[in-house]
Amino acid sequence: MDRITVEVLPGRGAIESLAEEWDRLVEGSEGAAFSCPAWYLAWIDAFRPKEIAMITARQEGRLAGVLPLGRVRTDARGLYFRLLSPFAVGDYQPPIVDPQIASAALRTMLDAAFVHYGHGGVLWWPNFPCHDPGYEMFHQYMAERGMCYAEELEAAARFRLNGMDFAAVERGWHGKHRIDVRRRRRKLAEEVGPASIWQPATIEEAEPVLEEFFQVYDERWLVQGYPGRFGDARERLHYRCMLRRMWGHGLHFSTVRCGGQDISYHFGFFAGGWLQWYRPTYRASFSKYGPSKVHIAMLLEEACRSQWNGIDFLLGAEDWKEDWCNESVTVARVHAAFRPWLPAYWWFTRGKPWARERLAGQYMRVRGALRKWRAGA
Numbered sequence: 577m578d579r580i581t582v583e584v585l586p587g588r589g590a591i592e593s594l595a596e597e598w599d600r601l602v603e604g605s606e607g608a609a610f611s612c613p614a615w616y617l618a619w620i621d622a623f624r625p626k627e628i629a630m631i632t633a634r635q636e637g638r639l640a641g642v643l644p645l646g647r648v649r650t651d652a653r654g655l656y657f658r659l660l661s662p663f664a665v666g667d668y669q670p671p672i673v674d675p676q677i678a679s680a681a682l683r684t685m686l687d688a689a690f691v692h693y694g695h696g697g698v699l700w701w702p703n704f705p706c707h708d709p710g711y712e713m714f715h716q717y718m719a720e721r722g723m724c725y726a727e728e729l730e731a732a733a734r735f736r737l738n739g740m741d742f743a744a745v746e747r748g749w750h751g752k753h754r755i756d757v758r759r760r761r762r763k764l765a766e767e768v769g770p771a772s773i774w775q776p777a778t779i780e781e782a783e784p785v786l787e788e789f790f791q792v793y794d795e796r797w798l799v800q801g802y803p804g805r806f807g808d809a810r811e812r813l814h815y816r817c818m819l820r821r822m823w824g825h826g827l828h829f830s831t832v833r834c835g836g837q838d839i840s841y842h843f844g845f846f847a848g849g850w851l852q853w854y855r856p857t858y859r860a861s862f863s864k865y866g867p868s869k870v871h872i873a874m875l876l877e878e879a880c881r882s883q884w885n886g887i888d889f890l891l892g893a894e895d896w897k898e899d900w901c902n903e904s905v906t907v908a909r910v911h912a913a914f915r916p917w918l919p920a921y922w923w924f925t926r927g928k929p930w931a932r933e934r935l936a937g938q939y940m941r942v943r944g945a946l947r948k949w950r951a952g953a
Contacts, residue, residue: 579635580633580634580635580640580677580680580681580684581633581634581635582631582632582633582634582684582685582687582688583631583632583634583688584629584630584631584632584688584689584692585629585630585631585632586627586628586629586630587628587629588617588620588628590629590630591613591616591617591620591630591644592613592617594613594630594632594639594642595613595614597638597639598612598613598639598642598672599612599613599825600639601639601640601641601642601672601673601674602672604848605670605847605848606668606705606847606848606849606850606888607666607668607669607670607705607847607848608826608847608848609666609822609825609826609827609845609846609847609852610664610666610667610668610669610845610847611666611668611669611670611672612822612825612826614818614821614822614825614826615664615666615818615821615822616644616663616664617817617821618664618814618817618818618820618821618822619663619664619814620664621813621814621817621821622810622811622813622814622817623810623814625646625647625648625663625664626646626647626648626649627646627647627693628644628645628646628663629645629646629689629692629693630642630643630644630645631643631645631685631686631688631689631692632685633673633677633681633684633685635674635677635681640673640674640677640681641671641672641673641674641677641678641681641682641685642672642673643662643671643672643685643686643689644662644663644664644672645660645661645662645663645689645693646660646661646663647659647660647693648660648661648663648700653928653931653932654923654924654928655920655923657698657919657920657923657924658697658920659697659698659699659700659911659920659924660689660693660697660698660699660700661699661700661701661702662701662702665702665703666703667703667732667852667854667890667891667907668703668705668732668905668907669701669702669703669704669705669907670704670705670708670710670711671685671708671710671714673685673710675709678709678710678713679713682710682713682714682717683713683717686717695914695915696914696915696918697913697918697920698911698912698913698918698920698921698924699723699910699911699912699913700909700910700911700924701714701908701909701910701912702909703730703891703907703908703909704907704908704909704910705905705906705907706729706905706906706907706908707905707906711908714910718912721914722914723912723913723914724912724913724914724915724916724921725910725911725912725913726910726911726924726925727908727909727910727911728908728909728929729906729907729908729909730891730893730906730907730909731891731893731904731905731906731907732888732889732890732891732892732904732905732906732907733889733897733898733900733901733903733904734850734886734887734888734889734901734903734904734905735876735886735887735889735900735901735902735903736885736886736902736903737879737880737883737884737885737886739883740880741880742876742877742880745876745880746758748902749899749900750899753899753900756866756869757866757869757870757873760865760866760869760870761870761873763864763865764834764862764865764870767865768834768835768839768862768865769834769835769836770834771832771833771834771839771870771874772832772833772834772874773830773831773832773833773871773874773875773878774830774831774832774833774838775828775829775830775831776829779819779820779823782819782823782829783816783819785829785831785838785841786815786816786819786829786843788838788841789815789841789843789857790806790812790815791806792841792857792858792859793805793806793841793855793857794806794807795860796857796858796860799860815843815855818843822845826845826846826847827845827846828842828844828845828846828851828852829842829843829844830842830871830875831871832867832870832871832874837859838859839858839859839862839865839867840856840857840858840859840862840867840868840870840871841856841857841858842854842855842856842871842875843855843856844856846884848885849884849885850884850885850886850887850888851875851879851884851886851887851888852887852888852890853872853887853888853889853890854890856868856871858871872887872900875887887900888905889901891907911924911925
């Protein structure tokens with residue numbers, strides 16, 4: 577094998593200088609939306625992570641791997657500890673590496689990362705797809721280096737088309753779900769008007785609809801007593817930056833337009849032949865029509881026409897996904913350290929899981945009440 581050379585390139589300028597090569601490295605992969613340079617640049621624009629560096633691997637001058645790492649400061653739930661991590665968290669976070677040399681490249685890049693950042697902290701790797709070849713290699717690396725680690729597993733549900741047309745897709749649903757989707761679509765058409773999928777042709781066309789999306793999304797959560805995501809100015813900025821930077825790089829933004837207005841919204845991605853259902857919402861006043869159900873069904877029709885692989889509903893254990901999906905992908909969240917007695921390692925591997933199991937609901941209600949109080953102050 578040709579020699580692999582590794583380099584540590586600090587700062588956002590490194591991402592911009594690598595962007596073209598980096599895009600080629602992830603092109604066509606299922607995790608491309610969460611692994612491309614545009615995803616990382618949008619995150620930097622909004623959240624300003626500290627001490628970022630790109631650990632690159634090259635073979636005969638060709639870019640063969642990138643690890644975009646940073647010191648990530650957690651919030652109160654993480655006791656404000658700092659973690660070494662891929663800093664732009666997506667639902668799928670495989671190592672960005674040429675699979676033909678993944679084993680050697682991943683080892684050398686991780687070694688270089690620990691030389692650069694030191695061995696004294698906790699490494700957090702979020703949402704590592706367990707089917708990715710790098711997953712086993714990562715475990716081998718930790719064993720070889722004598723690291724302790726703990727991981728949590730979560731499933732991402734999805735519907736694989738397997739070349740089906742929409743009639744076949746419907747026949748595969750259980751009877752109650754099939755009847756409900758058809759009934760809601762018919763009722764919407766009869767009482768409100770014909771529905772269609774709308775997608776913006778330009779960024780300028782998309783921007784005002786994105787602002788509507790923020791408002792509609794938060795209204796649904798606040799009325800239930802939970803905090804609205806977009807009350808945080810950084811979250812709004814993040815989505816605006818994703819819109820601009822990921823336009824033409826996997827962004828898929830659509831609405832269901834009916835009766836002269838948008839009633840359902842979806843801000844998501846398209847990667848590796850999959851539509852990735854990332855952030856949906858709908859107008860509460862149209863809830864009896866099941867706007868999200870109608871939206872998914874219409875996108876499935878488009879998936880059949882365009883011969884996509886299917887729709888990936890990403891992470892989250894919501895019960896409604898069982899009605900749509902026929903397979904799942906498992907991801908692992910890994911905390912690792914060279915020193916098991918570190919307070920941060922104890923908190924993330926034992927303390928926080930215990931607290932989350934018992935206190936998560938109360939925490940969300942308190943956050944929601946605070947958000948509503950601030951909005952009314």
